[in-house]
Amino acid sequence: MRSIQLGDKTFELSITSTEIQKAIYRMADEMDRDLKDKNPLMICILNGSFMFAADVMKKFTTPCQVSFVKLASYQGTQTTGQVKELIGLTEDIVGRTVVLLEDIVDTGVTIDNLVKQLNGMGPREVKVATLLFKPDACKRDVTLDYVGLSIPNEFIVGYGLDYNGYGRNLPDIYSLVK
Ligand code: IMP
Numbered sequence: 001m002r003s004i005q006l007g008d009k010t011f012e013l014s015i016t017s018t019e020i021q022k023a024i025y026r027m028a029d030e031m032d033r034d035l036k037d038k039n040p041l042m043i044c045i046l047n048g049s050f051m052f053a054a055d056v057m058k059k060f061t062t063p064c065q066v067s068f069v070k071l072a073s074y075q076g077t078q079t080t081g082q083v084k085e086l087i088g089l090t091e092d093i094v095g096r097t098v099v100l101l102e103d104i105v106d107t108g109v110t111i112d113n114l115v116k117q118l119n120g121m122g123p124r125e126v127k128v129a130t131l132l133f134k135p136d137a138c139k140r141d142v143t144l145d146y147v148g149l150s151i152p153n154e155f156i157v158g159y160g161l162d163y164n165g166y167g168r169n170l171p172d173i174y175s176l177v178k
């Protein structure tokens with residue numbers, strides 16, 4: 001099994017880029033079916049979601065707008081449990097269908113807080129599309145409308161996900177070797 005080193009930690013290959021792309025095609029199809037006539041505003045949650053958002057948007061054929069927000073809740077391999085304020089949303093979302101594009105839902109704190117913040121801004125609906133989901137880590141009752149892959153409760157890097165800022169550029173996903 002291919003392994004890599006990032007700083008003090010070793011990671012081994014867990015999800016290949018082929019598996020990732022297969023999950024993304026399926027998600028884009030499901031989203032096209034649901035969102036066809038809804039003029040959705042797609043929001044990529046930076047930093048981690050940049051690769052997922054780019055790939056899923058290339059497969060999504062529904063006319064839409066794409067925007068970006070930034071938040072962060074992680075330090076090293078541990079969630080701080082606190083989500084920083086939503087930065088950068090300049091669009092008026094009143095009456096809009098908003099779709100959040102997230103790399104991973106872990107404890108669910110980030111997405112739960114963001115969905116609540118956005119729901120307070122008068123949208124028609126807020127949907128969530130996440131490439132990865134850790135069901136065993138999730139502590140919040142969040143509705144995930146589109147899920148790429150459910151994964152075990154392990155720390156992973158690659159395909160946008162980082163360890164102290166490193167590993168985001170890897171096309172495959174690797175899990176931490178303990
Ligand atoms: P949550 O708030 O615990 O659901 O975590 C959300 C954010 O933490 C995600 O959007 C990721 O950016 C980051 N995150 C969660 N799990 C991992 C992981 O295994 N590796 C790297 N980043 C992660």
Ligand code: MG
Binds near residue numbers: 045046047102104
């Ligand atoms: Mg993220």
